[in-house]
Amino acid sequence: MLKLKIITVALLMVFVLSAQTFSSEPGTSAEASDKTEAALLRIKNASAPITTLTGNFIQKKEVEILKDMPDSKGKFFYKKPDCLRWEIIEPVKMGFIVNGEQGKKWRKKPERYKKFNVEREPVIGVIAGQVFAWARGDFDKLREGYEINLLDDAPIKVELTPLSKMEKKYISSIVLTFSSADNYVEELKINEAKGGATQVTFLNMVTNDSLGDIF
Numbered sequence: 001m002l003k004l005k006i007i008t009v010a011l012l013m014v015f016v017l018s019a020q021t022f023s024s025e026p027g028t029s030a031e032a033s034d035k036t037e038a039a040l041l042r043i044k045n046a047s048a049p050i051t052t053l054t055g056n057f058i059q060k061k062e063v064e065i066l067k068d069m070p071d072s073k074g075k076f077f078y079k080k081p082d083c084l085r086w087e088i089i090e091p092v093k094m095g096f097i098v099n100g101e102q103g104k105k106w107r108k109k110p111e112r113y114k115k116f117n118v119e120r121e122p123v124i125g126v127i128a129g130q131v132f133a134w135a136r137g138d139f140d141k142l143r144e145g146y147e148i149n150l151l152d153d154a155p156i157k158v159e160l161t162p163l164s165k166m167e168k169k170y171i172s173s174i175v176l177t178f179s180s181a182d183n184y185v186e187e188l189k190i191n192e193a194k195g196g197a198t199q200v201t202f203l204n205m206v207t208n209d210s211l212g213d214i215f
Contacts, residue, residue, distance in 0.1 A: 046183035055205040062197040098128040
């Protein structure tokens with residue numbers, strides 16, 4: 001049961017990490033809309049030079065019935081345009097790699113992976129596709145998925161509300177805090193529809209580093 005909860009939260013976190021794009025809330029003032037668009041443009045311009053992105057993360061589950069659940073720790077690697085490696089290191093080792101249309105997934109030992117075609121793994125395909133869209137600043141595919149409340153612009157901090165009825169069953173809102181350079185997210189908080197939250201803090205982020213043959 002613990003492994004299932006960790007895996008579920010990890011996949012949810014990856015999905016949300018990739019949803020870091022916004023649409024203006026209908027009915028907001030012109031000034032608020034202008035501020036939102038300005039923040040979006042800052043992020044798009046700041047992320048444009050990035051060809052690779054790596055980092056570690058710590059994931060905390062905030063819910064009463066799981067208050068003793070251990071933190072999850074992991075790392076990820078992105079290479080433009082469509083390579084992603086995502087790993088949970090503690091407390092359960094697991095991960096996947098997407099390289100174009102092909103992928104690998106594993107539990108415990110990366111060398112004992114199973115190959116798959118992304119088209120035949122819709123969950124991983126959606127996760128990877130949205131991560132790629134965020135990392136490339138390709139917002140057109142995702143702007144219709146969320147309403148936005150710009151909480152702060154120094155650094156940029158936004159609250160996203162999903163439009164999809166299916167996503168609303170699981171997520172009430174997402175709060176994202178960007179780096180001072182606007183080029184990646186330093187912290188995100190997923191407020192769940194049934195109460196509780198998942199907070200993910202990203203550490204040791206490095207851009208445009210050589211990743212070698214890890215995909």
